[in-house]
Structure formats: C-alpha cells, structure tokens
Amino acid sequence: MSSDRLSEQGEKIKFIYKGIEMSGIVVSHDSRQFNIKLSSGYNISVPNDSIEITESERIQVSHQHSSPSHDQDAEVEIIATGGTIASRVDYITGAVTPVFDPGILGENIPNINSFRYDVKIMDPILSENMTPEIWQNIGNMVKESQMVGRSTIILHGTDTMAYTASALAFMFRSLHRPVILVGSQRSSDRPSTDAFLNLEAALEFSRINIGEVGICMHSSISDTSVSLLRGVRTRKMHSSRRDAFRSPSVPPMASYVNGSSSVNPDTTPCSTDSLDFKPSLEKKVSLVYFHPMMEPEDFSALSEGKKIVVIAGTGMGHVSSKLFEPLKELSKEGTRFMMTTQCLGGRVDLDVYSTGRRLTELGVIPLGDMFPETALVKAMHVAANYPEEKFRETMISNMRGEILSREVEF
C-alpha cells in the first residue's frame, strides 16, 4: 500500500518509515506530510513520500482524541534532520545511513519524561548534503516554535552543523526561546554513542534563559559533560572524537556536567522583542581557500557568476599577487570579495603588509576574526536582506557574536 492514498483522521495505521515499522493514529494529513500520534504517545510528522502504510483500520476516535494535533502545551519541538544522531548501522555492510527512530528517545533519555515535546521528522540526510533550502525550512519550523514559546532542538549531522547554526542565528534578530543543534559522533545504536547524553543535555539547556543558537556536543571524550557553544563561533575540529566541537576564545554558553546544568552569565538571554525573521539567502556565493598552487584561472573559475566570494587567505589575509588581476576584473563585474583567515585563530588585517594594502585598494573587505564558514553564511544573509549600500558596514559589524575583536592580538 503506497503513501499516496488519503488517510482520514481517526484512522489507525501501521507503516514503515526508513525501514522501521511503527504504528499510530493519523492526526492530520495534507499534500506534504502525515502527522501521526504514535502508540508510544508522542506525535511525529513525516513527508508523504517517505512513509509506506502497510495496514490501516478506521477506528472510533474518542472525544479527547478528536483533535489531538500536536501537543499544544509542548515546551520543546524536536526536529530530526538526519545525521549520525539519527542514523543506524547497517550490520550487513557496516555502513551508517541516516534514519531516525523516535523510539530511542523514550527508551534512552532519562529526563525525557519530565518534558512535553513534539517530534518533527524531515527526510533524513547526512549533513554534507544540507542545502540553504533546508536551512530555510528549518528556519520556518523554528519560527513557528518561537511564536508559541517553544524551544527548538534540532538533530543534525555534525559535518556542516556550524553552517546551519550560523544560518539560523542570522535569520532571527532575537529569540524568545533557545535554539539548540545537537548531533553525535557515533550513531545511537552503538554502545559507544554520545547521542543520548547530548540529547539529555539539550533538553536541560532548552529550559535555560538563552536567546541564542547553540551547538550542543560533548566537551570531553568521557561520557560525562556537554557544552552548549555559540553557533556562529564554533567549528568541528576533529573528525571522530566526541569532543570535536570547539569555540576558541569563547566560553560555552552553558554546561551540563554529571546531570547538572549551568549557564554562562554573559550569554544573551531570551528576548520578548520581535523575532524579525529574515529567511532569505543569496545563493550565488563561494568560499575560496587559497593555496600556493592556485592559478589565476582557478580563482576566476571559482568566482565567476558569484555575487559574493569569501576568501580564506593565509595569515592576516593574503593571497598570491598573481590573483590580483582576476580579482580586479571580477570586482569590476560586480563580484564582492571578502577576506578571512585559514589560520582560524586571530584576525585578518590588510593594513600590515604591502600585499594586504593592495587587496584593500581592490575593494576586498576584511572580516576581522570571523570564521570563513560563518562569513559565508553571514554574507548570504546580508546580501539577501540588506540594501546594497549597507552591505559592507553590516558585514564588518558584529551582529550575533560572530566577531570577537577588531584588534590584532600582539
């Protein structure tokens, strides 16, 4: 039985979602998705084309079930996007593929029963396949949660988590409730998984007075402590360790150690101001990592047709002088170039060296100590939402804590 049949409210179904058999009552159904109250008691939303209904039975829905929709009183919305935290090992091939089994929540997270939560399941992907369109979909879901005073926990792959966190951070001028991205370095069906402690901590952090977008991951390799790090200042610094995420020079916004959470008093508190949600993103952009073998034609090829090019230069923000000519030509055609440093530590300063001064003359905008990844996402946001004449000023000004300092540390 395929999923394109219409299911009625008050219909009990068995279905397969990404290989997992589940059962529940269809709460609502539209052209995009099914909302289903699972037998385990919580609600999930799944896209029509990802669900296969194997049995259905029309049932008498009692009055208290007649309009259950999502839990109106939920404090937290959990959005599963995929990633390792929502992945399973295929024990035939040994490979990990993304599929989320909501059953893991109730079974493995000790504090979950003290929260009212809803779960929304997106078509699961590994985060290297994330796109700005999905960032926008997530942004819309976060907006809906914010409007009803709910925190958001986003299960997300770790590889590009910092990009998504930055995108969400720039989309909202202020937040009424915390927005927390949580991932894991080992899938949740492995004994060594870090998924459950990270989720346990994310739930605790979701109740804290933090009006920022954070990344919630282990702060040490032992399975005892978790940090909430500022999304726009965080980077995955190890391919496999559980404590891979770091926000150099910025202390965690909150910590969870041995079951207790604490908040850093410098963290931005929740706001009652307008969210000022701006999901638009400029997509003709590129991030160019300079290296000594980069030829002028490579640089041109990467930059042509782009509105914005963020360069990750060496040191204080340098590229070979042989790239100056294509940079000049493309600037004339309207491409905006900005400079960050591939050192990751410290800041760009184009006034120190003669070659840097030449870049300034060519109109390259130095972005202080902003990470290259954050700079790319910020530029996408600023180009799509601010007038042309405000672009430079907005890029070099701190918006969400993405710029720490405009001074060189000597």
Add this chain to the structure above:
Amino acid sequence: MSSDRLSEQGEKIKFIYKGIEMSGIVVSHDSRQFNIKLSSGYNISVPNDSIEITESERIQVSHQHSSPSHDQDAEVEIIATGGTIASRVDYITGAVTPVFDPGILGENIPNINSFRYDVKIMDPILSENMTPEIWQNIGNMVKESQMVGRSTIILHGTDTMAYTASALAFMFRSLHRPVILVGSQRSSDRPSTDAFLNLEAALEFSRINIGEVGICMHSSISDTSVSLLRGVRTRKMHSSRRDAFRSPSVPPMASYVNGSSSVNPDTTPCSTDSLDFKPSLEKKVSLVYFHPMMEPEDFSALSEGKKIVVIAGTGMGHVSSKLFEPLKELSKEGTRFMMTTQCLGGRVDLDVYSTGRRLTELGVIPLGDMFPETALVKAMHVAANYPEEKFRETMISNMRGEILSREVEF
C-alpha cells in the same frame, strides 16, 4: 651605476640592495648573481638585478683574500627568502615590505659569533607569493649544503612556510644535517620582534643531530621559548600570535628555553645514507575545500585540467552527493582525487558512512590524518617521481612522518 656591469674579483664596491646601502669586496660574479664579502665579515649572494652598485674601487687583494669565495668551513648556510623575518616597516606608509638586512644578524643575535655561517639572499618575497619553482631553488641550495655537511637555516615568511617545509621534506629521502625554516610574526626592526630569538634558537638547533626538516618558531607568546616542529605536521594556527605554529599530536623535535636546547629522542637523527634528492614536482594540482554552497560546476571548474585534486572534505572525508557525478566524469578523464579532512584533527575514513563508501567506489584515495596542505605537496612529489602504479600505495604510506595513525580515535 647599474648592476649589469662586470665587476672583477678584488673590487671593493658600495651598493644598494633593496634600499639598504652596504659595502664589501666582490668575491665572484656570474650571469646570475654577485657573491660579496661584506665589510661586516660575512658573505652574501645577491641576484644581479636586485643590486645597484654606487661606487667601485679596484683594490690590491692580499693573498689571504685572493680566493675567499664562501666560507669553506661554514657549519651553517643561511638562506634569506623574504617574509616578515626579512622585512622592514616603511615608516611613511606603515606597511611591511620584504627586504633583508644581513646587518641584523651580527648586531642582534648573541650566539652568532660562535657559528661559522654563510648567507645567501634570494630575491625577497612574502610567502603568499611562493611558487614550486622557488621550492626547487631552495631544494638545490639545501642539497649543496648537505653535500658539504652544512646545516641549512631558511628565513621564510610564515604564511606558506608549512608548504615549503613539506616540499623540502619530501625532496630528500634522508638528511645529513638539519634543515630549519625560521620566520617571525613581527618584522625584525620592531621592538616586539620575535625574529632574533627564533634565529638564535635555529642556530642552536642547527648543531643538533636532527635529520628532518623543521619549523622553528616561538612556543609561547613570551619571548623565552622556541620549538622546532616537524615540517610535514605543522600548521600556522593564528594570524598574529608569536606562538602561531602548532603540530597537534606531535611533540616538538627540539626545544630552546632560556638559552638551552634539548632534543626529543624520537626525532630522526642525521643520516649518512644517500640524500636521494628528488626535486621534481607535478604542478597541475589543486586543493579543493568543500563547503555546502559548492555547486557541481564549481567543483568541475576547479578540477578540470588537473592531474591531482586533494579534497579537504568535512568530518571523516565527505562532500555533497551532488559532486559525485563531476567527480566520476573527471576521474574517467584521468584526474586522481584524494580525501583529507578540513577538521584538521582526526583522520579520514571513507568506510563509515554510506556516502563515504560511494567516494571509495569512485576511486577517491583516503589520506588518513595527513593535513590537506601536506597532502597537496606530497602528491606533487609522488606524481613527479614515482611510477604511476605506485602512486596510490606511496600516497597512503608514511614517508616522512606525515601520517600519524591509520586508526580512528574513538
């Protein structure tokens, strides 16, 4: 008076080199360069087109000066390539430009008089302008020094120092004497310069039994300690701090603290084996830093016409699935793709995730925990010096300490 006139041995000249007036006796002169014994007592070599002779006087050369050439008994060859360590501040504009004043050595480095050294001055450049041709020139000079049992100290800009260090490391299968790249984060005419302590330490390290290519820079922000780090495992991690260079997971090969040096016993000692100098480098190569906005056409443009493409992927070595098609097409045309991780910590493993397995099927070679920058240089070396059928095996095998571990750290 221009520099294209022939100067004779036994001629005393005054000349201007990059704005600095010097005087000395012309020791030899050919179509490329002048070798001059300076009044301060040491020898320099300068390219013909970088020197302006302002006065010349034929003098009676006494017998002991009749064939001074370079100091035959020098223990160490100092090669000045440019960079901040060989730069001066222009106090009119405030910008730093590369020019080396050999006078700084005698005046500022307390231990220099206990060494016999020669100085060779190349046309000074900032290191973002370094090219493989210059790596090869430096390699040839190192070879000459090695043949006569001299250590080499290379003054070099910090931005791409790790690339040059890697290139030299791969060019020599074994080394008879240490090869040390030394730089500074502040130019040597500033009171806060780190140049002199780094050079003082480099001189001490040049006497140690180390048969490797090292990077010699401050190990803390105070002006008291210097480390010699393995060239193929070192990265500039801060744009301005004096202790910018780090070799994560690899202890320093040697340390210099408060005037005393010590060597790590695990460091490769000097060898008496053949140098097996292989300077050839494949130059049709690229380093591609993946990000979520990278479109298939960007990836194609970067890779087209390249023999080798080193990808810096996310996490364990991932790129978006939308790049698989161009990768497949370009592989068919003969481009070799290799994978490193932009996390910098940890290693690539293409067997864990389903998307990684697809990359393996497409022929992408996983490079363990090799840094992307080192991988690029190693690939240039291996492609130019090993038979085609040995390429893969040589790339994934440890040659100079560039691969630490083939295991994922869980």
